[in-house]
Amino acid sequence: MLRLGGGRFVGYNLLLLAGGAVVLLMIVSAAFIFSSRSQVHATEALRAARVDRLVLEFISDLVDAETAQRGYIITSNPTYLEPYEKALGQFTEDSADLRLRAAEVDEGRAIAPEPVEELIKLGQTKMDLVGRNLAEFRAGHLDQLRLVLASDQGRVLMDQIRQKGAVIRDIAASVRVARAAAMRDAAFMLTTMITLGVAMIVVLTAGATMVMIRHIKQIDEARQELIENNQELESRVRERTEAVMRTNDELQRYAYIVSHDLRAPLVNIMGFTSELESATERLTTYVRKVDGDDENPDRADALLAVDEDIPEALGFIHSSMKRMDGLINEILKLSRAGRRVLEPVPLDMQGLVSECIDSIRQRFDEAGAEVRIEGxxxxxxxxxxxxxxxxxNLLDNATKYLKDGRPGQIAVRGRLERGSAVFEVEDNGRGIAEADFERIFELFRRAGIQDKPGEGIGLAHTRMLSRRLGGDVSVRSDGETGTTFIVTIARDLVLRMGRNET
Amino acid sequence: MSKEPKPVAIIMIEDDEGHARLIEKNIRRAGVTNEIISFRNGTSAITYLLGADGSGQAAVGRPSLVLLDLNLPDMTGIDILARLKANEHTRRTPVIVLTTTDDVREIQRCYDLGANVYITKPLNYESFANAIRQLGLFLSVMQIPELD
Incomplete structure (x- = not known):
């Protein structure tokens, strides 16, 4: 039997499938979350790096401007003014950029606007100083210029600027490092989660495979069991059939021997009865002929004996023997039919039953019965x-025992059941009482009102034949509204006889 | 140049005393006067027919006709028939099978083994008596080849 129900198997598999789906969902959402988080971290790290670069550029603008200023002052070559102008423009641009970008880092939380503003302000002061120096130079106020330069004001400013810049750069660097670390953590988490997920999926798949293998094994076992059961059943059917066939064969032999051995004494009884008859005739003639005293009671007695007693006795002996002879002949006929070698051939049952119906068509017409093959x-x-x-036999019986006043309806049906073919002959006749269900199949036994001719042979014959064909015949009836005879025979007699024949 | 045939003995192998008596009576009624030797079982009949040594030498110079019932207590008549027909001294001895069986296969078997006539004992006594009487007539005109 199937120990693990299909439902449970489906349940297990659904559970595993759901588990797999959850794990996959977790992996996907983790990947999504961690990648978006990484993106944020990367953006922030980039922003921090940009601020860092901007601070450097900002300082480099100042350095460029100062270098150009020095060059010009030393050489009076106006070409040195070009880099100054450029650095000046760049400075303005970079200052604005720096202000903007610094505010963006960690959404403005990392770098306060004050130090940036201070840096820019210092830068502006420095730039202004460079500008003023240039103006003094052009105006020829060299003393004034020398004074300013000697005051070391520019270098001090530049140191302050570098200091402020370094502070901002440090903050930016720490942000970048923190973000990079966060990114690395996120990546590690993601890798870990994916690894875990894959491991879980592997486990789940293994589980599903195991459940499946177990299920398949169980199905296999169940199938094997089924096959064995079937074989056992088949062999039981065959054994039973063989037993019935054997019993049937024994009965046939028995019937043959009995009828044969019954015949031998019967020949004697008949023969000597005839001898007795002829002897009696001679005796009768003699007794009649003898003249004698009519008053003699012995003679009257003898006359009575030869005229009445002896012929009466002989008459009964004759009729009894005739009856016995008939019975023995029937047994012999049955036994002979039972000993006939069967010739199994492929048969079209539709055609065969139709022929049977046609062969006794006249009886149906006489009885006013309708007969049909169903299906x-x-x-x-x-x-x-x-x-x-x-x-x-069965069709003839059906027409014979119809109910008076009820138009006869006779139906023949058939179906296959395992290795057997089952045929039913159903009528709507007078039915058979349940007590007679077995009796009717016995030889010389009949049931119900004995208003029809018959020796009680037909059904016994039918039973014997059905058994020889590897089956049996049974009856179903409610005793009133009809009778159904069920004939089971081997579907393939060659196959069924198999071992029997050799 | 035919010499006077020796009288033929009728060997009746029949276990049923009544049958034997009825057969004998009806043969006599047909006017057959030949000697009738009765046996009740197969063994004694075989011993007589083929001799104690079973060689069949005993049958030489002893023309006979066998009435054989198939249903014997110690063996079947078919065995006797087969042995008679297999022995060179007795194989020409006519055998009339007389039995209750009218089984076609059995009848065929008897003829195959060399039975000369097969008669079923009918249950109707008239026909039985008639058959035996006819057989008697048949016996009275029958020539048995004599063995040297």
């Missing part, structure tokens, strides 16, 4: 003549 009868491999006998 298609299954074909078999069996003995033609035995089947003809069976169906003719």
């Amino acid at each position: 298609r009868l299954p074909d078999v491999v069996s003995d033609r003549s035995a089947l003809q006998q069976i169906f003719t």
